[in-house]
Amino acid sequence: MILLLETTTRRYLCRQHDVDAIGAPGVADRDERGRPIIRRQLGPLLDPADPPVAGRIHALRIILRRRTVELVVARVDLLVEAPVIHPLAAFVSARLQLPWVYGVALLAEQPVVALDLRRLAADLALGLQLAHSQEAQ
């Protein structure tokens, strides 16, 4: 199953099984098993032109061995009909800073990027981010 994620200005897809839980963002800095929580706004994490979401927001929780990652988005929808996800062209995937995008699908004729959220979460836990996020810190 595929989830459609909305940030302030962008839409992304991800595999539902990459996400362990969806709910309201927490404020605690550790989860119920004592793992530190890394909490990030998905929009600005991926695109410096995408402002943080405000108001009613949702958190996608991805549990790793030693960390839990919460990715904050504006909206989450389960797509009843899974779109066909096409792999990125080789000359594009070879140039990505981090391999967080595994494909592209067309939704209402608009391209939407499909994210590997488990890889993204694992990289965040290792302190890896896209260049614009590192510069912003």
Place this chain on the structure above:
Amino acid sequence: MQPSSAQPVSPGEYLVFRLAAERYALLGSHVREIMRWRSPTPIPGAPPLLPGIINQRGQILAVIDLRLLLALPAAAPDRATRLIWLHHEEFDAALLVDSVDDLIAIDATQLEPSPANMPDPAQRLIRAIFRYHDQPVAVLDPAAIFALAQEAT
């Protein structure tokens, strides 16, 4: 998969387009379509050379900024900006160019070898030269475009 190596330059119809003050051309048989500029969907983590992806008649195309590939300064899109759907072997992309001039027939006698002393990346991308309205036009190698776009800098 890597694009295959450069092939000999053939006479035929060439699409002439502009980047900055210079004219370039692609063999017409490699061009599927010319599109007006529209903002592509960005790909997180892609370099400025690859500003995003578009949907053209159901085909998802990555946009390659040809100015940046040729190490020319970046420019904001305007009304003349075009996207050229380039097809070579199993590779497709939308090339971002400043404007498109013409589709012209070029015979073998008009094609000259590219100068030997060009700096990279022009040395790798330009396969031949011809004259158009008394100005030089550089013929680009589609295989080299895809190969160079794929290489990390």
